[in-house]
Amino acid sequence: MTGLPLIALVGNPNAGKSALFNALTGARQKLGNYPGVTVERKAGRFSLSDGRPIELVDLPGTYSLNPTSPDEQVTRDVILGKQQGERLPDALVVVVDASNLDNHLRFALELIALGLPTVVALNMVDLATRDGLELDAAILSRELGVPVISTVAVRKRGLDHLRTELESMLDGSAGKVRASTDQLDFDGLRKEARRIARAAIVRETPSRRMTAAVDRVLLHPVAGFVILLALLFVMFQAVFSWAAAPADMMEGWVTALGETVTAILPPGILHDFLLQGVVGGVGAVVVFLPQILILFFFILMLEATGYMARAAFLMDALMARVGLSGRAFIPLLSSFACAVPGIMATRTIADSKDRLTTILIAPLMTCSARLPVYGLIIAAFIPARSVGPGIGLQGLVLFLLYVAGIVGAMVAAWALRLTVTKGQSGGFLMEMPKYQWPRPQDIVIGLWQRAIIFLKRAGTIILMTNIILWVLASFPQAPAGMRQSEYSIAGRIAGGIHVLVEPIGFNRDISLALLPSMAAREVAVSAIATVYAIDAGDDEDAMNRTLGERLQGRWSLATALAFLAWFVFAPQCISTIAVTRRETNGWKWPMFMIGYLFALAYAAAGLTYWTAVALGLG
Amino acid sequence: MRLTDLPLRQPAYVDLIDWNALSASDGQRLREFGLCEGASVEALHHGGLLGRGPIACKVGRMTVAMRRNHAAAITVRTGPTEEEDA
Numbered sequence: 048m049t050g051l052p053l054i055a056l057v058g059n060p061n062a063g064k065s066a067l068f069n070a071l072t073g074a075r076q077k078l079g080n081y082p083g084v085t086v087e088r089k090a091g092r093f094s095l096s097d098g099r100p101i102e103l104v105d106l107p108g109t110y111s112l113n114p115t116s117p118d119e120q121v122t123r124d125v126i127l128g129k130q131q132g133e134r135l136p137d138a139l140v141v142v143v144d145a146s147n148l149d150n151h152l153r154f155a156l157e158l159i160a161l162g163l164p165t166v167v168a169l170n171m172v173d174l175a176t177r178d179g180l181e182l183d184a185a186i187l188s189r190e191l192g193v194p195v196i197s198t199v200a201v202r203k204r205g206l207d208h209l210r211t212e213l214e215s216m217l218d219g220s221a222g223k224v225r226a227s228t229d230q231l232d233f234d235g236l237r238k239e240a241r242r243i244a245r246a247a248i249v250r251e252t253p254s255r256r257m258t259a260a261v262d263r264v265l266l267h268p269v270a271g272f273v274i275l276l277a278l279l280f281v282m283f284q285a286v287f288s289w290a291a292a293p294a295d296m297m298e299g300w301v302t303a304l305g306e307t308v309t310a311i312l313p314p315g316i317l318h319d320f321l322l323q324g325v326v327g328g329v330g331a332v333v334v335f336l337p338q339i340l341i342l343f344f345f346i347l348m349l350e351a352t353g354y355m356a357r358a359a360f361l362m363d364a365l366m367a368r369v370g371l372s373g374r375a376f377i378p379l380l381s382s383f384a385c386a387v388p389g390i391m392a393t394r395t396i397a398d399s400k401d402r403l404t405t406i407l408i409a410p411l412m413t414c415s416a417r418l419p420v421y422g423l424i425i426a427a428f429i430p431a432r433s434v435g436p437g438i439g440l441q442g443l444v445l446f447l448l449y450v451a452g453i454v455g456a457m458v459a460a461w462a463l464r465l466t467v468t469k470g471q472s473g474g475f476l477m478e479m480p481k482y483q484w485p486r487p488q489d490i491v492i493g494l495w496q497r498a499i500i501f502l503k504r505a506g507t508i509i510l511m512t513n514i515i516l517w518v519l520a521s522f523p524q525a526p527a528g529m530r531q532s533e534y535s536i537a538g539r540i541a542g543g544i545h546v547l548v549e550p551i552g553f554n555r556d557i558s559l560a561l562l563p564s565m566a567a568r569e570v571a572v573s574a575i576a577t578v579y580a581i582d583a584g585d586d587e588d589a590m591n592r593t594l595g596e597r598l599q600g601r602w603s604l605a606t607a608l609a610f611l612a613w614f615v616f617a618p619q620c621i622s623t624i625a626v627t628r629r630e631t632n633g634w635k636w637p638m639f640m641i642g643y644l645f646a647l648a649y650a651a652a653g654l655t656y657w658t659a660v661a662l663g664l665g
Numbered sequence: 666m667r668l669t670d671l672p673l674r675q676p677a678y679v680d681l682i683d684w685n686a687l688s689a690s691d692g693q694r695l696r697e698f699g700l701c702e703g704a705s706v707e708a709l710h711h712g713g714l715l716g717r718g719p720i721a722c723k724v725g726r727m728t729v730a731m732r733r734n735h736a737a738a739i740t741v742r743t744g745p746t747e748e749e750d751a
Contacts, residue, residue: 110697110698111693113693147725148726149725149726258728262709262710262721267710268713269714272714359730360712360718360719360730361712363713363719363730363732364712364717365713367718373730474688476691476730477729477731478698478727478728479728479729481728
């Protein structure tokens, strides 16, 4: 790749590695994958004080060089120079948490013993001070035999010091790595770490630990649970109420862009293609960016504050009842954003059957790609009125859809555990990190990366699917008196699907949207938008109505509700299926997943439709 | 007594760990969390609405959560934390 010197950040989970990485590299980051494994490679660039560029790679956090998961394996292999697609680092920055020295120094000693040029970043010194710990970096440095620099990711001074140290290190001798670390004895390292930690701690004032005080409330068996539910509820309300203004603004831009196309281009096929296939279709998806960012904002905040592990703790007893590990809660919660990283995150689950069950139910968590679909239908069919103080009906319906996904997942896990993934349940072992205020910079970088990923999807997979759909839906041209969306090739394919889904209340519009939305769920929205745009043709009145208004005229409430119920379960996402195949090493489990989820989707949509019709909503 | 029976917020230290009752990877993870004979432990919270959930405990300077079957493999002793030679 690049010929730049490579420095690896390595350390225990919760040592504040990512915050340090963000502080050093800022927005100059690149996310990728290591070849052959699905472990994310996070790299970035920064300059030394003399302007020399350096490549920094943030390795997955691990407790030792004795890996128990593929992520930890990558960390070990990179450091030993055995990882395919990565050169041996020129130097290591070992990140240790200043308030957890005993534990983190053991791993630091293991790393120093490898013989690569090493600097220890004594991180989160501010939190240690808060806990009444006073440390002497000089003693630590003397005992460890490598430079030790006190850092707090938000303060510049420590970072400058770290840069200077790396500079002199890179000017020194090149690194060699010892072939093996197997002869290091765990107990010996632990004792040595303990001795050094004691020497380096110059004062320890018993202070009221903030984390313990907060945990008394947040981990309380009753209060903690109520708070968790309230937090999730606020999150889903916010997705609707906060996003309204920016989404309206973006919708305005999309409309303006469409008008510009109409003004510039003469009527004809190019005009129709751009207006209906590109602006109409992709635009319909892009306006959901604010909602997706709000959702990610909450998830990033929960992770950065340390609350996520508490949520897993609170949920473990319930997860155990359906045969899952409490650890499964974290991949499942990430799946609310997207099932792909969620399924990848199951690698922290040691037990293979626990892990497989978690993978199989992860797509039931309501991912952000469903938001455009839910958002469109809810805004069009559910009145925006209040059903209580601070509780909007639209937000409530969205919350219920999330609950339906969770309940569905729990029932599915329970059933799977009794049948295909039968066996002894694994355990739940987890570190509870200290609480800390998230650094605004970290949250902004996280949101920025998510926005880029979403817009890339809109510009590639969604755009391509939409272009194909536009062509299929535009030709052959319907004779006068026939609807274009029925006469075209796409319309005829939809006719075939329609036969299958008519019993569950799906109309032809939905039948037409189902096939392209196999690529990604949001495509359902852009597909419907495109088809309506084609049908509207040059009819100004029709063009001026929003997508939601057009839906109101064409769908019954029962159909809309059935459509929502379908999307709670249906496995319509190529990326999820692909990552499941990769993570389970074959087609057996992804095929099983597709089968059981479609069956559930069909049943759920059908039950919803028939019930709604019986209640007179048809 | 077992860690499962240790009253909340009563400082104790690990007397014995029945490694045979733990799988190899769980045992390794516990060791990496700093659990070993002589380590100081304090039970902080019992999870689960009905009290059958995991236990959060302080091990040295770290807080870790584990299920009861793991905690049951750990025998603890209360009293003055005899500063472990460990």
